Amino acid sequence: MEIIVFLSVVIAVLAMLISIFLVQRVKKQITEMTDALMDVKSGNGNRRILSVANELVAPLAYEINEIVVSYERRLSIVRQTEETNRQLMTSLSHDVRTPLTTLIGYLDAAHKGMVTGKDRDDYIEIARRKAHDLKEYIDILFDWFKLNSNEFALEIQSVEAAELTRNILIDWIPIFEDKQIGYDIDIPEQPVRVKMDMDSYMRIINNLIQNVITHSHADKIKIMLSKKENNMELLLADNGMGIEKEDLKHIFERLYKCDKGRSEKGSGLGLSIVHQLVEKMGGNIAVESVPGEGTEFILFFPLEY
Structure with a gap:
């Protein structure tokens, strides 16, 4: 009987000691978690809480780590958005105000009689071209903001893509001829049915x-x-100056402009808009280019059966 009592006391003492140890261990871990969370709150998004899998607080530690990772991802997106908005404002300042000032200058010169005859006609024609360039830039800018807003929605419907493509290209033929660009358009007579948003495809x-x-x-x-x-494929190729391999990696990034050929003009948003619209409609886009030989853009959209 005495042995049983003695063993019971020993077991109780051991249990108490283990409980005290576990409580102290948990308190220490909670303190470490608190310190880690304060560190994260101060801006250290790389801080993580370490815990062994069999510890009591392990599930809590892992959950907190997941929350921190998710928070850091969202914060990174916010920072990227802020940087993009900053770049857009800088771009607006240069790409809108500068041509607008020049446009007003040409129109004022013509209006005030500072130029006459053929020179006046030339000034008005230059102003007209610059106004169209400015409108094109603003249209792309609005497309970008609309595409990245909560109000953007696609109207996906069954479309006969061959005829739609033909109708879109008809308006470009006079422009090709005016700019002396030779064109080779090959669109099949048989229907090609695809589900897409017509305005976005245009x-x-x-x-x-x-x-x-x-x-x-x-x-x-x-x-x-x-x-x-199982896809509709649209190839658009040119024999132009091509794109360098390093630039090709970033061609669809917003506001990216290649060092050659794209830096002198443009918003840096056009191809980014293309990439986003293609993906939102369930398609894919690829690009291949050889400097000095030309570039190919290839669009893929699933066929409708």
């Missing part, structure tokens, strides 16, 4: 062609629509 093609005209210095462009396995 914007994609217009942005890609405008990119060729503005930046590639090409004198030939090829546009071919075809069926490849």
